[in-house]
Amino acid sequence: MTFDEFDIDEKLLEAISYMHFEKASPIQEKAIPVALTGNDVLACAQTGTGKTATFLIPILQDLVKNGSQGTTSLIVVPTRELAIQIDQELQGFSYFTDTTSKAVYGGDKGADWDSQKRAFVEGTNVIIATPGRLIAHLRLGYVTLKNLRHLVLDEADRMLDMGFIDDIRQILSYIPEKRQTMMFSATMAPEIQKLANSILVNPQMISIAIAKPAEGVKQSAYMAYPHQKVDLITHILEQNPDYDSIIIFTSTKKLIHSIVSAIKKKISGVSVEGISSDFEQNEREDVLLRFKAKQTKILVATDVLSRGIDIKGINLVINFDVPRDAADYVHRVGRTARADAKGEAITFISEEDIPRFARIERLIEKSVDKISLPEQLGEAPVWKDIKPVQKKRKFYGPKRNGHKNPHYRKKNNQN
């Protein structure tokens, strides 16, 4: 299906074609028509399938058709990088319209605070914000959201993981009840359903190929002890001299620096940089820009980057360790092979990571090829097909962080 088959304005169609979007992706094909009717939407599709345009195009269509007085649309996202990226995509789609937009996120100096405040005071049409910073502005009283017609929660699964649920509820208390709400997620975990039930009104649920890496990704894994991993990276790079854009993921922030310096030491002249949530905002943006521009060949990152961030032309994702959350595997691997392209994902599995990787294989319903370690790297741990350990349910007491725990039930009256 092509975009001109949707009931959308010429101005948008022209911008869409400038952005080289020709055919709608499956989630776009299903969800855009629903969103255009003003219905609430719960959309679930894996990373890299074009969810951003799925909410931006219907929002812009409504603004073009029905006018845009003040702040009409609020998009809440988990990270600053994502806020910036969505704002950029929005600027593309809205190029021939007079829609205004602003990305609002934390961690900046005063000047940015002031420009964010101005955006609210002046009634910028579309605000794309991270929860904490948004609440900080809301509390100061100058934000008027009485014209708000659209609320989007993007990467809702990530926001829940990051503990933003209370923030989201607070934000909801500031905005009109009569609105269109759209929720996007890469996974349809029970918590997502629950959140959706509590904030969406008669939503249409649209779900596509949950939690399986894109078809174009070649997945494989090596069993390796921690001390073998950097040599293994060297080996993989030697095997693939054409690869010019590689992301190495680790769950541990602390490891970033040591991985970067070990690679620098082993491979002379290679451009490698690290990035994590510990970095200053400016630093993060600069590192990402250099990586996008292919000035940096290898980026070592934590999972902050694995969701949502869209960098084209990544040849290879290396999982330096197995992610704790199986869905994160899908997100990490989704960084490569965006929109029909080919890509490769290689995971390093240490002995203790075996149960976690087994869980991932169940989630993606696929057994990933385990390649033998090159001989010169020595003996590797052995893969065992074991049943993954059942996660114990966390039990919280009547109070959590000083707040009443709504899920708490007295022991003898539990059901």
Ligand code: ADP
């Ligand atoms: P998601 O939010 O589902 O992870 P994105 O919206 O970030 O995915 O889209 C992933 C990439 O695919 C982006 O670079 C986007 O510009 C591109 N893209 C999305 N839809 C299309 C389309 N219909 N045609 C071409 N490229 C697309």
Ligand code: MG
């Ligand atoms: Mg997205």
